[in-house]
Amino acid sequence: MNRLLELLKVIDGDVEFDGKNLTKLKSQHIDRFLAKHARCRHYIYQKCVADDCAYCTINPPRIPEELFKELYFVPDSTVNANGYTPFDELYGTETDDSGRPSLTLKPQSTAKVRGFVHCCECGKRRVVYSEKRLCPQEEKSLIRVQEELLFVCCAVLFPGGQYQDIIIVKEGQCCSSPIEVTYYAGKTMVFDQICIHCGNIDVVETEHTRELQEQFGIVRPICQTCLNANRPVITRNALKTKNKKNKT
Structure with a gap:
C-alpha cells in the first residue's frame, strides 16, 4: 500500500x-x-x-x-446484425460495453433462480441465476466452484470461459450485504430458511416475530445472534386490519 x-x-x-x-x-x-x-x-x-x-x-x-x-485497449463486445463483431475488426477502434451479454440478463427475476453458492470468505449463500435450467455439465461446474472455494462476494461467478454471462450471481453484493429476497421466493427452487442478515441456518421464532407475522405478509427469518445484536426483523406487505364493531 x-x-x-x-x-x-x-x-x-x-x-x-x-x-x-x-x-x-x-x-x-x-x-x-x-x-x-x-x-x-x-x-x-x-x-x-x-x-x-x-x-x-x-x-x-x-x-x-x-x-x-x-x-491498444482490448475492445468491448459489440453487437451487429449477425451477432458479435469479430475481435480483429474491433481492435484499435473505440468501443463501449453496451453490448455486454450480461446487460441483457435480469438476475433479479425469480423465474431464473437456479441454485446458490457460498462465499468462501463470509459463508453467505448467494443466489445463482440463469436463463435456462442448468444442464448436468453446468451443475458440475457450479459444484466445482463451490468445492474449490473459488467464489467470493462481489466477484463474477465464472470469470472468463463459456459460462461467464450465462450462469451468474447478482452484481454489487459484498460480504456485508444481506441475503437476497429472491432466495426466499420459492418459485423455481425452494431453499432452507436462513437468517437474512448473516445466513445462519439456525433461525428462531420469538413472540415478537409471531406478532409481526400477524401484521405483515412477509417476515424474513432471523437468528438469535442477530436478534441479540439488535438487528431488525425485516418485514414487507403490511396486512390491512379492520376493526369490527360488535352488533348489539
Missing part, C-alpha cells in the same frame, strides 16, 4: 489515502489522469500506452518499446 501511495502522489502530491478504500479518494488530478490514461469496464481494467503517462515513467513497460506502442 505504501508503494501505491507513492504512485498516487506522483499524480497528486496532496492526495490522502488510508490504505484501505480507493473509492474514498478525492482528487481531481487523479480523476483526470484515469479519464485520460485508463479504461474501466465490467470485467477488465486497462492501462493506456500514452507517452506522457506519469505511471509509465516510473514503471516502464517490460516488453520492447516498438511492440508496446502498437498495443
Whole structure:
C-alpha cells in the first residue's frame, strides 16, 4: 500500500489515502489522469500506452518499446446484425460495453433462480441465476466452484470461459450485504430458511416475530445472534386490519 501511495502522489502530491478504500479518494488530478490514461469496464481494467503517462515513467513497460506502442485497449463486445463483431475488426477502434451479454440478463427475476453458492470468505449463500435450467455439465461446474472455494462476494461467478454471462450471481453484493429476497421466493427452487442478515441456518421464532407475522405478509427469518445484536426483523406487505364493531 505504501508503494501505491507513492504512485498516487506522483499524480497528486496532496492526495490522502488510508490504505484501505480507493473509492474514498478525492482528487481531481487523479480523476483526470484515469479519464485520460485508463479504461474501466465490467470485467477488465486497462492501462493506456500514452507517452506522457506519469505511471509509465516510473514503471516502464517490460516488453520492447516498438511492440508496446502498437498495443491498444482490448475492445468491448459489440453487437451487429449477425451477432458479435469479430475481435480483429474491433481492435484499435473505440468501443463501449453496451453490448455486454450480461446487460441483457435480469438476475433479479425469480423465474431464473437456479441454485446458490457460498462465499468462501463470509459463508453467505448467494443466489445463482440463469436463463435456462442448468444442464448436468453446468451443475458440475457450479459444484466445482463451490468445492474449490473459488467464489467470493462481489466477484463474477465464472470469470472468463463459456459460462461467464450465462450462469451468474447478482452484481454489487459484498460480504456485508444481506441475503437476497429472491432466495426466499420459492418459485423455481425452494431453499432452507436462513437468517437474512448473516445466513445462519439456525433461525428462531420469538413472540415478537409471531406478532409481526400477524401484521405483515412477509417476515424474513432471523437468528438469535442477530436478534441479540439488535438487528431488525425485516418485514414487507403490511396486512390491512379492520376493526369490527360488535352488533348489539
